[in-house]
Amino acid sequence: MNSSKPVHPRQRRIWDISAPVRVGTPVFPGDTEYAQEWNATISPNCPVNVATITLSPHVGSHADAPLHYDPNGATIGDVPLEAYIGPCRVIHAIGCGPLIQWEHIAHAVADLPERVLVRTYRNMPVDRWDPELTAYAPQTIERLADLGVKLIGIDSASIDPAPSKTLDSHQVIRRRDMRVLENLVLDEVEEGDYELIALPLKLVTADASPLRAILRACS
Structure with a gap:
């Protein structure tokens, strides 16, 4: 009788890069804030x-x-869903200023996977709105698309500057048929390659979806 235990593959480390969602979570000015109320609570008459x-x-x-x-x-x-799961590179451009220019990420663009996340904050402000958020320069997105990138992400609230009315970077995403993730928390993530899993909900009439986004160490 073989009494040896089954061998399990080595577990890969997971980084939760999702912002906490609760009452008081910052939103774009004028957007709907998170609210919650209880329809039922556990009691002798309710399980x-x-x-x-x-x-x-x-x-x-x-x-x-x-x-x-x-x-x-x-x-x-x-x-x-294909864009939201697969090999990913995290690039640091911490404190780079109002726009992520090509020179801020050029040090890490060799052999890019199809997904790129850029960290701009040393500590992402999960408890306040930042009107001076860092966004992508449209030309940077164009060059990433030329290299085969299908999805970009950022740890700020938008890939465009907060006051923008033309949304130039979003229009590049539209024209190049790319996908975008915003409000990621990359504080604990070093530069390098990971596996991204960031699936949106199947909200069949909605213009966006919340995520539980994670990065997993490469095997």
């Missing part, structure tokens, strides 16, 4: 707690759908 939540799909870490910046774009529930 469960059941909550109702109200929120913008852009609260916390989220994926924008093409519908967010294109009136004829796909909803997040109709976007194919």
Whole structure:
């Protein structure tokens, strides 16, 4: 009788890069804040707690759908999922200023995978709105697309400057058929290559979706 225990593959480290979502989580000025109330609570006459939540799909870490910046774009529930899972590179551009220019990431663009996340904060402000958030320069996104990148992400609330009305970087995403993640928390993530898993909910009429986004160490 063989009494040896089964051999399990070595577990890979996971980094949770999702922003916490709760009452008080910052939102883009004018957007719907997170709210929660209890419809049922555990008591002698009720076996469960059941909550109702109200929120913008852009609260916390989220994926924008093409519908967010294109009136004829796909909803997040109709976007194919392939871009949201797979090899990914995290690049640091901490304190680079208002826009991520090519020179801020050029040191780490050799042999890029199809997914790139850029860390701009030393500590991402999960408890306050930052009107001076760092965004992507549109030309940087164009060059990433030329290298085969299909998804970009950032630890700030938008890939465009907060006051922008033209959303130039979002329009590059639209034209190049790319995907975008915003409000990631990359504080504990070193530069390098990982596996990204950041699946949006199947919200079939929505312009975005919250995420539980993780990075996993490469095997």
